[in-house]
Amino acid sequence: MTAQTMQIGNRPCRIYGEAHAEYLLLQMTGEHELQSMESEIAAIAQSAHHFLFAAVPVESWNAMHFLRGSLLPCGESKGLAAMLRTPCAF
Amino acid sequence: MEQVIPTLEQQFDLPENVKIILGGYSLAGLFALWASTQTDLFYGIAAASPSIWFPGWMEFEQQHPIQAQRVYLSLGNKEERTKNTVMAAVGDNIRTLHSRLAERGADCTLEWNSGGHFKDADLRTAKAFQWAMEEHT
Numbered sequence: 001m002t003a004q005t006m007q008i009g010n011r012p013c014r015i016y017g018e019a020h021a022e023y024l025l026l027q028m029t030g031e032h033e034l035q036s037m038e039s040e041i042a043a044i045a046q047s048a049h050h051f052l053f054a055a056v057p058v059e060s061w062n063a064m065h066f067l068r069g070s071l072l073p074c075g076e077s078k079g080l081a082a083m084l085r086t087p088c089a090f
Numbered sequence: 091m092e093q094v095i096p097t098l099e100q101q102f103d104l105p106e107n108v109k110i111i112l113g114g115y116s117l118a119g120l121f122a123l124w125a126s127t128q129t130d131l132f133y134g135i136a137a138a139s140p141s142i143w144f145p146g147w148m149e150f151e152q153q154h155p156i157q158a159q160r161v162y163l164s165l166g167n168k169e170e171r172t173k174n175t176v177m178a179a180v181g182d183n184i185r186t187l188h189s190r191l192a193e194r195g196a197d198c199t200l201e202w203n204s205g206g207h208f209k210d211a212d213l214r215t216a217k218a219f220q221w222a223m224e225e226h227t
Contacts, residue, residue, distance in 0.1 A: 036212035043216030
C-alpha cells in the first residue's frame with residue numbers, strides 16, 4: 001500500500017488506502033512513529049476490511065491543549081512535560 | 091480533527107456512514123480516549139499502551155465518559171513495573187478503565203502484550219486498529 005501526503009490545514013498528513021472505504025482510521029503521530037508507519041499499515045492491511053488511514057502529525061505532545069486544559073491544573077504541566085521527554089521513565 | 095475528517099471524507103468520497111476509528115500509541119492512545127470523551131463522532135477507539143497514568147485522567151473520564159461503543163485497550167505486561175510511581179499507576183488504571191467500559195455495556199477488550207512500553211509499537215497499534223474493525227459477537 002503506497003502513501004500519499006496531503007496538506008490539511010498546516011499538517012502534512014500521510015494517507016494510505018482507498019476511496020469509498022468502509023473505515024476511516026486516524027492516528028496522531030510523532031516524527032519517530034512515521035519511521036515505522038509502513039510496517040503498521042502492512043499489518044492493518046492483513047484485515048479484510050477496506051480502509052483509509054491518515055497519520056496526522058503532532059509537533060509536540062507537550063503542547064497538546066488537552067493535557068493542560070482538561071487534565072491538569074496549569075501549574076502542574078511543567079514537571080509532567082519534563083517526564084514525557086524522558087523515555088527511561090517508562 | 092474538525093478539519094481533517096471533512097477534508098478526507100470529501101477528497102476520498104467516503105460514504106456518509108463511514109466508521110471512524112481514532113487510535114494511537116502511548117500519548118496518542120490517551121489522546122484518542124480523551125477525544126472520545128468530547129464527541130460521539132468516533133465509532134471506535136484503538137488505544138495501544140495509552141498513557142493513562144496521566145494524573146487526573148481517571149477522574150476526568152469518570153466525569154466525562156468515553157462515548158465510543160467499541161474500545162480496544164492494551165498494555166505491555168512490564169509497563170507497570172517502573173520505579174516511577176506516577177507511571178506505575180498505568181496497570182491499575184487500565185484494568186479499572188476496562189471494567190468501567192464493560193459495566194457501561196461497551197464492546198471493549200484489554201489485551202496484554204509481552205514486554206515494556208517501547209516494544210513493537212507499530213504492530214501493537216496495528217492490532218488495535220484490526221480489533222476495532224472486526225465484527226464481534
